Amino acid sequence: MQENYLAKWLNGELSEEELTEFKKTESYASYKKLKEVSGTLKTPEFDVDQAWNTFKNKGSEEMPKVITLNPFKQFLRVAAVVAVLLSGSYFYLNSLNESFSTQLAERSEVLLPDNSEIILNADSKVSFSEKKWSEKRNVNLEGEAFFKVAKGKKFTVSTKNGTVAVLGTQFNVENRNGFFEVTCYEGLVSVTYNNIERKLPAGTSFVAINGKIQDFDNITIAQPSWMSNESSFQSIPLKYVLAEFERQFNIEVKTENIDAEQLFTGTFNNNSIKLALESISIPSQISYKLGEDNVLFYAGNTP
Amino acid sequence: MNNVCEEQVFSSIFKSNSKTIFNYIYYKFGNEEKAHDAVQEAFVKLWENCAKVMPEKAKSYLYTVANNLYLNVLKAEKVRLKYADSSLEHTNESPEFLMEEKEYKQKLDKALEGLPENQRTTFLLNRIDGKKYAEIAEMEGVSVKAIEKRMHLALKTLREQIDGI
Numbered sequence: 001m002q003e004n005y006l007a008k009w010l011n012g013e014l015s016e017e018e019l020t021e022f023k024k025t026e027s028y029a030s031y032k033k034l035k036e037v038s039g040t041l042k043t044p045e046f047d048v049d050q051a052w053n054t055f056k057n058k059g060s061e062e063m064p065k066v067i068t069l070n071p072f073k074q075f076l077r078v079a080a081v082v083a084v085l086l087s088g089s090y091f092y093l094n095s096l097n098e099s100f101s102t103q104l105a106e107r108s109e110v111l112l113p114d115n116s117e118i119i120l121n122a123d124s125k126v127s128f129s130e131k132k133w134s135e136k137r138n139v140n141l142e143g144e145a146f147f148k149v150a151k152g153k154k155f156t157v158s159t160k161n162g163t164v165a166v167l168g169t170q171f172n173v174e175n176r177n178g179f180f181e182v183t184c185y186e187g188l189v190s191v192t193y194n195n196i197e198r199k200l201p202a203g204t205s206f207v208a209i210n211g212k213i214q215d216f217d218n219i220t221i222a223q224p225s226w227m228s229n230e231s232s233f234q235s236i237p238l239k240y241v242l243a244e245f246e247r248q249f250n251i252e253v254k255t256e257n258i259d260a261e262q263l264f265t266g267t268f269n270n271n272s273i274k275l276a277l278e279s280i281s282i283p284s285q286i287s288y289k290l291g292e293d294n295v296l297f298y299a300g301n302t303p
Numbered sequence: 304m305n306n307v308c309e310e311q312v313f314s315s316i317f318k319s320n321s322k323t324i325f326n327y328i329y330y331k332f333g334n335e336e337k338a339h340d341a342v343q344e345a346f347v348k349l350w351e352n353c354a355k356v357m358p359e360k361a362k363s364y365l366y367t368v369a370n371n372l373y374l375n376v377l378k379a380e381k382v383r384l385k386y387a388d389s390s391l392e393h394t395n396e397s398p399e400f401l402m403e404e405k406e407y408k409q410k411l412d413k414a415l416e417g418l419p420e421n422q423r424t425t426f427l428l429n430r431i432d433g434k435k436y437a438e439i440a441e442m443e444g445v446s447v448k449a450i451e452k453r454m455h456l457a458l459k460t461l462r463e464q465i466d467g468i
Contacts, residue, residue: 007454010429011436030462037411038430038461042385044335046325048318051339055317055346 010035097140101125105250112139116155117148121174121226122247144174146224149187161208162193171200172224179240180208183219209237229270235263238284242297245280249273252294258286307361308353316361317346323432324369327442330424332373333380345369366442381416382423384431407465414464422457425450 001018008014009022009031022028102108102120110118110126113133118126124143129136137155139147148170149155157164157173161180164173169187174180182191183205191198191206193213198206204217216234225232231244239260242253248270266283268276273290281288281297289296307313321342328338345368349361356364386408415423421443428434428442436454440447462468 004448004451004455006458007436007451010454010458027462027466030466031458033407034411034458034462034465037386037407038426040386041427041431043326043329043427043431044338044383044385046322046339046342048321051321051325051342052314052317055343058343058347 097127098130099127104247114150114152116150119146141173146172165190178210182206185222230267232267233264235265237261238264254296256298258297258299307356307358320365324365326432328369330427331420333382341369341372344372363441410465414461422453425453426457
């Protein structure tokens with residue numbers, strides 16, 4: 001008889017011969033009886049549906065994890081992240097300011113939401129919040145620009161050097177490295193520079209060069225000269241004049257043996273480089289040599 | 304995709320396995336209440352790990368969890384089993400025969416109680432739940448041969464106990 005023959009027999013795996021042999025044993029009747037009776041054994045009641053309900057209820061009460069029965073959970077997770085990103089970027093983009101800028105030798109006109117106008121001179125940048133415009137008329141400026149402000153609430157131009165506040169007027173703000181100039185052409189402009197507040201009536205201008213303040217009150221033109229393609233200066237150190245020249249013609253300026261601090265009063269044309277060079281060099285008594293993409297100013301006869 | 308996390312798949316696993324798990328734990332420990340708890344616990348664990356358990360592994364996972372739950376914790380109690388009511392089919396049997404039957408069943412009960420836990424579980428899973436040796440082997444995590452051995456020993460021991468050898 002093979003190993004574990006009782007198990008084989010119970011499973012009907014015994015061969016004919018083995019079965020016959022097993023039937024001959026005296027214990028066969030006992031095993032047969034055992035097989036029959038054990039087949040009628042029953043376990044305590046177990047209600048599958050009731051167990052299932054218990055399981056589901058348990059899930060909703062004690063096991064928050066079982067909420068994962070919702071097959072959308074994965075999807076919701078992703079959707080939540082996307083929603084956060086979308087709304088976040090929406091608010092972020094909305095909070096960004098409108099921004100306009102000009103390159104070298106370029107000029108641009110910007111119309112503000114209240115029809116105020118900004119005319120940007122070369123290499124300048126303005127930015128403002130279109131969303132908040134109705135609450136606060138505030139413009140950030142780098143470089144130089146002329147403002148025609150429509151009447152309304154206080155209009156503020158913020159620059160690194162100082163702020164300019166007006167109600168409704170026309171004025172020019174120039175804000176370059178170490179150089180801050182505000183010229184009022186119409187109305188009244190309030191300039192705050194290093195905590196000093198200055199009221200500029202029409203026809204006056206405020207100039208601060210490296211912290212040194214100068215006032216001029218003989219402005220007779222109706223708009224800044226650069227708007228009529230000229231750059232005008234009144235007792236301005238030559239280096240700022242040359243810097244403006246660089247901006248207007250997008251050309252590199254080199255100097256040799258000249259006093260860049262000497263004051264310059266005059267105007268140069270923004271359209272003709274030849275004329276402009278003459279306008280700068282003759283009053284300053286310096287010479288120049290025009291190269292392909294640069295110009296050299298020098299003192300005396302030879303560079 | 305057959306995923307245990309899908310409610311349909313999960314509920315079908317529950318419906319086809321919960322009773323056997325109940326019985327399995329009952330055979331081992333003889334505690335009806337704990338057997339009910341084991342079913343719940345095993346399925347909670349399966350649900351929590353539904354993403355990690357392949358559907359074909361769910362069954363053995365459930366038995367392992369249910370078994371480990373009380374392993375070395377619960378003292379085995381007396382396993383009480385009933386018998387299918389056969390009196391209706393055999394109303395014409397003699398009172399003597401019925402008496403013998405009753406006595407036999409008492410002997411069997413006693414013999415089952417005396418069996419080692421693994422032999423009893425194997426024997427009852429086969430006799431009551433109709434589980435094949437291979438299935439029991441999977442549930443218990445042993446070889447089919449080991450199950451055959453248990454079955455053989457169970458039958459041998461039961462018969463000896465009942466016949467008073």
